Amino acid sequence: ELKVEQNPLFLSMQEGKNYTIYCNYSTTSDRLYWYRQDPGKSLESLFVLLSNGAVKQEGRLMASLDTKARLSTLHITAAVHDLSATYFCAVDIGGGSRLTFGEGTQLTVNP
Amino acid sequence: GAVVSQHPSRVICKSGTSVKIECRSLDFQATTMFWYRQFPKKSLMLMATSNEGSKATYEQGVEKDKFLINHASLTLSTLTVTSAHPEDSSFYICSASGLERRAFDSYEQYFGPGTRLTVT
Numbered sequence: 001e002l003k004v005e006q007n008p009l010f011l012s013m014q015e016g017k018n019y020t021i022y023c024n025y026s027t028t029s030d031r032l033y034w035y036r037q038d039p040g041k042s043l044e045s046l047f048v049l050l051s052n053g054a055v056k057q058e059g060r061l062m063a064s065l066d067t068k069a070r071l072s073t074l075h076i077t078a079a080v081h082d083l084s085a086t087y088f089c090a091v092d093i094g095g096g097s098r099l100t101f102g103e104g105t106q107l108t109v110n111p
Numbered sequence: 112g113a114v115v116s117q118h119p120s121r122v123i124c125k126s127g128t129s130v131k132i133e134c135r136s137l138d139f140q141a142t143t144m145f146w147y148r149q150f151p152k153k154s155l156m157l158m159a160t161s162n163e164g165s166k167a168t169y170e171q172g173v174e175k176d177k178f179l180i181n182h183a184s185l186t187l188s189t190l191t192v193t194s195a196h197p198e199d200s201s202f203y204i205c206s207a208s209g210l211e212r213r214a215f216d217s218y219e220q221y222f223g224p225g226t227r228l229t230v231t
Contacts, residue, residue: 041224041225042225045220048219088154088155090155096160097160097220098145098160100157101154101156102154103154104154106152
Protein backbone atom coordinates (compact mmCIF):
# COMPACT_ATOMS: atom_id res chain seq x y z
CA GLU A 1 0.00 0.00 0.00
CA LEU A 2 1.36 3.38 -0.98
CA LYS A 3 1.89 5.80 1.88
CA VAL A 4 2.59 9.47 1.45
CA GLU A 5 3.83 11.38 4.47
CA GLN A 6 4.27 15.10 4.81
CA ASN A 7 6.39 16.88 7.36
CA PRO A 8 5.59 19.08 9.13
CA LEU A 9 1.79 18.92 9.35
CA PHE A 10 1.58 22.38 10.89
CA LEU A 11 3.94 25.22 10.19
CA SER A 12 3.80 28.71 11.61
CA MET A 13 6.39 31.07 10.26
CA GLN A 14 7.16 34.74 10.11
CA GLU A 15 7.07 36.79 6.98
CA GLY A 16 10.41 36.97 5.27
CA LYS A 17 11.64 33.59 6.52
CA ASN A 18 12.48 30.50 4.51
CA TYR A 19 11.24 26.99 5.15
CA THR A 20 10.90 23.58 3.52
CA ILE A 21 8.02 21.11 3.51
CA TYR A 22 8.95 17.47 2.96
CA CYS A 23 6.98 14.76 1.22
CA ASN A 24 8.09 11.13 1.51
CA TYR A 25 6.41 8.27 -0.27
CA SER A 26 6.77 4.55 0.18
CA THR A 27 6.88 3.04 -3.30
CA THR A 28 8.25 3.80 -6.72
CA SER A 29 6.64 6.63 -8.59
CA ASP A 30 7.95 9.05 -11.18
CA ARG A 31 5.18 11.58 -10.91
CA LEU A 32 4.54 13.87 -8.00
CA TYR A 33 2.19 16.80 -7.62
CA TRP A 34 1.95 19.75 -5.27
CA TYR A 35 -1.34 21.50 -4.60
CA ARG A 36 -2.52 24.42 -2.54
CA GLN A 37 -5.89 24.53 -0.79
CA ASP A 38 -7.44 27.60 0.82
CA PRO A 39 -10.11 27.10 3.51
CA GLY A 40 -13.41 25.96 2.04
CA LYS A 41 -11.97 25.82 -1.46
CA SER A 42 -10.82 23.16 -3.86
CA LEU A 43 -7.28 22.45 -4.98
CA GLU A 44 -5.02 24.73 -6.97
CA SER A 45 -2.27 23.02 -8.91
CA LEU A 46 1.22 24.29 -8.10
CA PHE A 47 3.68 21.87 -9.63
CA VAL A 48 3.88 18.61 -11.53
CA LEU A 49 7.24 16.87 -11.18
CA LEU A 50 7.77 14.15 -13.75
CA SER A 51 11.31 12.88 -13.38
CA ASN A 52 14.18 12.37 -10.99
CA GLY A 53 15.98 15.61 -10.32
CA ALA A 54 13.11 17.75 -11.56
CA VAL A 55 13.05 21.23 -10.10
CA LYS A 56 10.34 23.79 -10.71
CA GLN A 57 9.93 27.30 -9.39
CA GLU A 58 7.07 29.71 -9.33
CA GLY A 59 7.44 32.92 -7.40
CA ARG A 60 8.45 32.18 -3.81
CA LEU A 61 7.84 28.45 -4.15
CA MET A 62 10.26 25.87 -5.48
CA ALA A 63 9.63 22.13 -5.70
CA SER A 64 12.07 19.32 -6.32
CA LEU A 65 11.88 15.57 -6.74
CA ASP A 66 14.36 12.83 -5.84
CA THR A 67 12.83 9.56 -6.98
CA LYS A 68 15.69 7.47 -5.60
CA ALA A 69 15.13 8.83 -2.11
CA ARG A 70 11.34 8.90 -2.70
CA LEU A 71 11.34 12.48 -1.51
CA SER A 72 9.98 15.75 -2.74
CA THR A 73 10.47 19.13 -1.16
CA LEU A 74 8.54 22.37 -1.39
CA HIS A 75 10.74 25.28 -0.44
CA ILE A 76 9.32 28.61 0.56
CA THR A 77 11.52 31.66 0.15
CA ALA A 78 10.85 34.93 2.01
CA ALA A 79 7.34 33.94 3.00
CA VAL A 80 4.47 36.39 2.74
CA HIS A 81 1.04 36.26 4.39
CA ASP A 82 -0.67 35.35 1.10
CA LEU A 83 1.08 32.00 1.16
CA SER A 84 -0.96 30.92 4.18
CA ALA A 85 -2.87 27.80 3.07
CA THR A 86 -2.74 24.03 3.27
CA TYR A 87 -0.26 22.38 0.92
CA PHE A 88 -0.66 18.82 -0.28
CA CYS A 89 1.69 16.57 -2.14
CA ALA A 90 0.23 13.70 -4.12
CA VAL A 91 1.79 10.70 -5.80
CA ASP A 92 0.57 8.93 -8.90
CA ILE A 93 -0.14 5.25 -8.28
CA GLY A 94 0.91 3.07 -11.15
CA GLY A 95 0.84 5.75 -13.83
CA GLY A 96 -2.92 5.81 -14.20
CA SER A 97 -3.22 9.25 -12.60
CA ARG A 98 -4.81 7.76 -9.48
CA LEU A 99 -3.41 10.03 -6.81
CA THR A 100 -2.59 9.28 -3.19
CA PHE A 101 -2.40 12.45 -1.15
CA GLY A 102 -0.25 13.32 1.82
CA GLU A 103 -1.90 14.53 5.00
CA GLY A 104 -1.33 18.15 4.11
CA THR A 105 0.79 20.88 5.70
CA GLN A 106 -1.14 23.76 7.17
CA LEU A 107 1.03 26.82 6.71
CA THR A 108 0.42 30.06 8.56
CA VAL A 109 2.58 33.05 7.75
CA ASN A 110 2.50 35.69 10.45
CA PRO A 111 3.23 39.38 9.82
CA GLY B 112 -8.07 26.86 -19.98
CA ALA B 113 -8.79 23.50 -18.30
CA VAL B 114 -11.81 24.50 -16.26
CA VAL B 115 -13.81 21.94 -14.31
CA SER B 116 -17.14 22.83 -12.74
CA GLN B 117 -19.26 21.09 -10.16
CA HIS B 118 -22.91 21.46 -9.38
CA PRO B 119 -24.26 22.03 -6.85
CA SER B 120 -21.60 23.74 -4.78
CA ARG B 121 -23.51 23.07 -1.60
CA VAL B 122 -26.40 20.75 -0.80
CA ILE B 123 -28.33 19.82 2.31
CA CYS B 124 -30.52 16.75 2.23
CA LYS B 125 -32.47 14.60 4.61
CA SER B 126 -31.26 11.20 5.71
CA GLY B 127 -32.45 8.45 3.37
CA THR B 128 -32.67 10.59 0.23
CA SER B 129 -30.34 10.49 -2.77
CA VAL B 130 -28.21 13.33 -4.05
CA LYS B 131 -26.62 13.75 -7.47
CA ILE B 132 -23.46 15.79 -8.00
CA GLU B 133 -22.36 16.79 -11.49
CA CYS B 134 -18.80 17.32 -12.67
CA ARG B 135 -18.20 18.96 -16.04
CA SER B 136 -15.08 19.76 -18.02
CA LEU B 137 -15.91 23.04 -19.70
CA ASP B 138 -13.18 23.52 -22.26
CA PHE B 139 -11.64 20.12 -22.85
CA GLN B 140 -12.65 16.51 -23.28
CA ALA B 141 -12.05 14.51 -20.14
CA THR B 142 -11.25 10.89 -20.85
CA THR B 143 -10.92 10.19 -17.16
CA MET B 144 -12.59 11.73 -14.16
CA PHE B 145 -11.84 11.10 -10.52
CA TRP B 146 -13.98 11.51 -7.44
CA TYR B 147 -12.51 12.35 -4.05
CA ARG B 148 -13.96 13.04 -0.65
CA GLN B 149 -12.44 15.18 2.04
CA PHE B 150 -13.39 15.36 5.70
CA PRO B 151 -12.79 18.62 7.62
CA LYS B 152 -9.10 19.34 8.07
CA LYS B 153 -8.19 16.03 6.48
CA SER B 154 -6.63 14.94 3.26
CA LEU B 155 -8.34 13.90 0.05
CA MET B 156 -9.27 10.28 -0.39
CA LEU B 157 -9.73 8.88 -3.87
CA MET B 158 -13.11 7.17 -4.14
CA ALA B 159 -13.27 6.08 -7.76
CA THR B 160 -11.98 6.55 -11.26
CA SER B 161 -14.37 6.82 -14.17
CA ASN B 162 -13.63 6.55 -17.86
CA GLU B 163 -16.09 7.70 -20.47
CA GLY B 164 -18.41 4.93 -21.56
CA SER B 165 -17.23 2.32 -19.09
CA LYS B 166 -17.92 1.31 -15.51
CA ALA B 167 -16.18 3.17 -12.76
CA THR B 168 -13.33 1.59 -10.80
CA TYR B 169 -13.82 1.97 -7.08
CA GLU B 170 -11.10 2.12 -4.46
CA GLN B 171 -11.01 -0.47 -1.74
CA GLY B 172 -13.59 0.19 0.95
CA VAL B 173 -15.82 2.41 -1.19
CA GLU B 174 -19.34 1.00 -1.65
CA LYS B 175 -20.16 1.09 -5.33
CA ASP B 176 -23.88 0.60 -4.68
CA LYS B 177 -23.93 3.61 -2.42
CA PHE B 178 -21.81 5.92 -4.55
CA LEU B 179 -23.04 5.53 -8.12
CA ILE B 180 -20.81 7.02 -10.76
CA ASN B 181 -21.74 7.60 -14.36
CA HIS B 182 -19.41 9.03 -17.01
CA ALA B 183 -21.83 9.36 -19.89
CA SER B 184 -19.84 11.74 -22.07
CA LEU B 185 -16.38 13.22 -22.43
CA THR B 186 -17.48 16.32 -20.53
CA LEU B 187 -19.75 15.00 -17.78
CA SER B 188 -19.48 12.62 -14.85
CA THR B 189 -22.03 12.30 -12.07
CA LEU B 190 -21.78 10.98 -8.54
CA THR B 191 -25.02 9.91 -6.87
CA VAL B 192 -24.99 9.33 -3.14
CA THR B 193 -27.85 6.92 -2.56
CA SER B 194 -29.78 6.68 0.70
CA ALA B 195 -27.56 9.30 2.25
CA HIS B 196 -26.79 9.24 5.95
CA PRO B 197 -25.13 11.83 8.20
CA GLU B 198 -21.80 10.00 7.96
CA ASP B 199 -21.83 10.70 4.20
CA SER B 200 -21.58 14.43 4.95
CA SER B 201 -18.33 15.55 3.40
CA PHE B 202 -16.67 17.73 0.77
CA TYR B 203 -16.75 15.91 -2.57
CA ILE B 204 -14.26 16.99 -5.22
CA CYS B 205 -13.96 15.79 -8.79
CA SER B 206 -11.00 16.10 -11.09
CA ALA B 207 -10.51 15.47 -14.77
CA SER B 208 -7.68 14.66 -17.11
CA GLY B 209 -8.10 15.04 -20.80
CA LEU B 210 -7.22 14.55 -24.41
CA GLU B 211 -5.90 18.00 -25.17
CA ARG B 212 -2.23 17.13 -24.88
CA ARG B 213 -1.16 20.02 -27.03
CA ALA B 214 -2.88 22.60 -24.94
CA PHE B 215 -2.49 21.15 -21.49
CA ASP B 216 -0.09 18.99 -19.57
CA SER B 217 -1.29 15.48 -20.30
CA TYR B 218 -0.38 14.39 -16.77
CA GLU B 219 -2.23 17.18 -15.09
CA GLN B 220 -5.48 16.77 -13.25
CA TYR B 221 -7.83 19.69 -13.11
CA PHE B 222 -9.93 19.93 -9.99
CA GLY B 223 -13.46 21.14 -9.66
CA PRO B 224 -14.47 23.62 -6.95
CA GLY B 225 -16.03 20.92 -4.78
CA THR B 226 -19.50 20.14 -3.43
CA ARG B 227 -20.23 20.33 0.26
CA LEU B 228 -22.84 17.73 1.22
CA THR B 229 -24.62 17.91 4.55
CA VAL B 230 -27.02 15.11 5.45
CA THR B 231 -29.39 15.91 8.31
